[in-house]
Amino acid sequence: MFKFRLYVAGDAQNSVDAIANLTAICRKYLPDRYDIEIMDVFLVPARALADGIFLTPTLVKLAPAPIRRIIGSLSHTALVLQALGLEASAA
Numbered sequence: 001m002f003k004f005r006l007y008v009a010g011d012a013q014n015s016v017d018a019i020a021n022l023t024a025i026c027r028k029y030l031p032d033r034y035d036i037e038i039m040d041v042f043l044v045p046a047r048a049l050a051d052g053i054f055l056t057p058t059l060v061k062l063a064p065a066p067i068r069r070i071i072g073s074l075s076h077t078a079l080v081l082q083a084l085g086l087e088a089s090a091a
Contacts, residue, residue, distance in 0.1 A: 002026070002034040003063040009056040010042045014073045018057035021074035029086060061085075 006022055008015035019038065026034040041048040041056055051060075061068045061084050074080050 001063065002030050002061065003037075004034065005037045005039060005060045005062055007039045007041055007048055007051075007053045007056050007058045007060070010040060012056070015057050017073040017075060018059065021077075021080075022059060025074065025077055025080060029081065 004022065004026075006018060008018060022036060026036065039047065039053075041053060055071050057071070057073060059070045059074060059080075066085075068084055070080060070083050
């Protein structure tokens with residue numbers, strides 16, 4: 001099971017795009033094997049700071065290890081898969 005936490009800034013366009021792109025990637029490459037938690041930094045700023053989030057959108061892959069982070073709208077699927085270590089799983 002893959003666990004992701006996506007930090008967003010309200011309904012900013014990059015945040016909306018990141019949610020849509022992550023959802024599409026998970027549906028295609030990790031069907032029924034993922035959980036996405038959305039954290040809006042406007043609603044939980046203390047949590048974002050405690051987690052070391054200074055830019056949005058930021059994706060954190062929590063499981064399986066290792067933990068990985070990606071900043072941006074996640075629009076380049078191949079790069080996102082590579083950064084998350086999923087290229088082997090996607091094949």
